[in-house]
Amino acid sequence: MEIQAGELFEEFQELTASEFFRKNKQMLGFSGKIRSLTIVFHELITNSFDAAEEAGMLPEIKIDLKRLDKDHYILRHTDNGPGIPENFVTKVFCTMFAGSKFRNIQSRGQQGLGCSGCVLLSQMTTGKPAKIISGYKEKGELKGVQMTLKMDVKKNQGLVLDKKVVEVKHTGVCLELHFKDVSYSLSEQGAFEYIRRTMIANPHAKIVFRDPTGHKYIFKRASDVIPPLPKEVLPHPRGVTADDLIFMAKHTDKRRFRSLLTSSLSRMSTKRVNEIQKLTGIDLNKRPKDMKWEEAEQIVDLFAKMDFMAPPTSGLIPIGEAQIEKGIVGILNPEFVSAISRKPVTYRGGVAFIIEAGIAYGGDSGRMVGDQRKAEIMRFANRVPLTFDQGSCAITEGLKSIDWKRYGIRDMESAPITIFVNIVSTQVPYLSTGKQSVAPEPEILHEVRQTAMTVARKLQKYLRAKKAEKEEAMRSKIFEEYVPVILKEAALLAETDVPEYQPVLAKVTRRALAELLGEPIDED
């Protein structure tokens, strides 16, 4: 019997974002037990950092991870941020795609999925509600509210099970979530390593972490400088698509398309707009809403051929050389460290980015494998550690293409070295939704290489000096050993007394040192 279309569509329904992600949690990064927990840490920590920095505070986080049973954990995450006003709490934690970061701005998180995603995972795996205490200031007054929430997945909104006013000592959010099907691990992909790396890229933060065994780790602040807030920058013409233009046209309050172009895109002068009008023959004085898709496509095609100034870089805030070095010293306590922040450049012609790299040698640098330290690569995007999918990442590829032997590192694999690379951009070109690896754009690969080679040269210089120092010690030992016996023998040969040789011994030792350092040698 033939089924009619109407019957088929009886089942037709609309999926809310929450429902969609409930079925596709891997798209939030929740795949695998270890990775799921690391992603939870990532989402909560980045949110806390962003919140504190936006409020002009030095971030301080307390994380308490308790294990109730195999694979069953309770996570308590407390920050010192500005907190969330009562009427926004359910939105933040229970509604997906609700957030403040949909702008063209350099930020850690981007999609407004973080907190609600964690609540979703908790609810999916344990059925337990989320407990939240928010301390915030309202009209100069410190207020506290405690809520127990569940997520109504069908409606993509929060369900308040319990709510009461509580007393708080300071602003900030305390979130308590149950998780099952996750696993705490000390591996490179695990939550602990995530915190450690986070601290390197964020030396202005403080994290106190109590692990499931009850051990308390205190990651102290290595710097008191709050990173300046990145400014929102207008997208560069080369970075927009026809769809972007149509979207802008729909949501603008401008009356003419030409003024939309100049006000929504960077590097777009009136002269350029006139040029576009002339070359495309499109009347740019029409209302934005009248812009047709074909016309938008035509304009975008033209953008690719036109000469624009490179995009503004004021929106990019690098960690900075000094801060990277502080972060590395704080966590790795290395024998040698050097960091560098390159000048901003662009990829795909229109997206500005900065590559920063640091290199650490000795101390706790490198990863312990068995009883030997091996080189490790720490990848970051906008200060956020990238711990998964390292194989295809531009950072890994760029570093692997360097001939490390040229920098005095004979066996890169088994050297006690940590290489830190951070990419800073308003649009980091991630390879997948998990946002764990950077697309190997040629410009990014080039910058990674150049940056890493610069710090490698500094390390090489240090290693050389160290070797020379060792040699120097050996050399003076040779003199101290040989000079007395040779002169005793020479005196025997000359049938005289052994002469006073200390001044000569001092002289040859000094001279050998000068020779070693390539300084001019004082002749007799």
Place this chain on the structure above:
Amino acid sequence: MKTRKEITINKLKGLGQTIVEDVTQNKVPSLNVPSRGTSNIVYDENKRHYVLGERYGKRSLGNVKQIKKIGQMVYMANFCKQLVEREKTATLRELYYVSEGWDVEFGTQDESNIVGEDLEVTLGMTREDLGLMPEEDGASVYGDLTIKEDDLEINALRSGKSGYTISPTINEVEFVDHDVKRVIAVETMGMFHRMVQESAYKKFDTLIVGLKGQAARATRRFLKRVNDELNLPVYICNDGDPWGFHIAQVIISGSAKLAHVNHDLATPDAKFLGVTASDIINYDLPTDPLKDIDVLRLKELLKDPRYRDEAWKTEIKKMLKIGKKAEQQSFSKYGLEYVVDTYFPEKLEKLE
């Protein structure tokens, strides 16, 4: 006039004094050791042998790489001084073992041999002067020559059929008396015995010297001394191939490697008697074809300044042209006596 022993001791002592004086004046001592690299070996047309050029290598107490070498030289100098003072000798091998007790020991015997040469060139003395001896004995000598080794008088005609063996200490040997007019040195002991059996020493009033291949330092010193001190002409008869040529040439003009002692070893007036390429043709000797390595060596000899005179050049070219070589013993094609009865008289007549 001072004896060689006194000169040696003074020179060794002087080495120590230079170092001690430098240190007393707060200067970093260093020794100039004449370089023995090929680029510093030049053929001296007047002296007619190789000499060392002007280049020096420095051994400084202030250089990590050189301090050990300078130390080894000082230790070795002390050891040699004791040898000379006590009129003893030690072989290079013995020296190497003695050095194991030093604070600046050698890695290999080659290393100690090289430092020995350093000491020789620096002081301008031969190693025999310093009491250092090679392992091997020198050549055999047969003929009416009386010598004195310490208190022992030896006549080389009455030392058995293998004659008197030249000792490494040939410098100390005194020539007492002789009744010969010339010296004939031959490459092989086979030829040596042939000449003894055929009484060549009587026929030619000659000393017969069996070189046993490349002539040892002591042998060359002996030939030099008989030529200088007894005014005896020296003739050399070797195989007719590039190697035989060169054994003769080293006796005549000295070796490149020992350029620093050639003044004591080279006998520029010694003459090459044969076997030449012309002999091969004139006497129709049984031959072997030249091997590639022989041809290569002959071509090398053509470029060597020691072979610059026309007679040599002609012979070398001739040998290359006929592509053949012949041994000394090949004369026995005409009977065992032929070489002594016919070949030597004819050749000697030509040369004298």
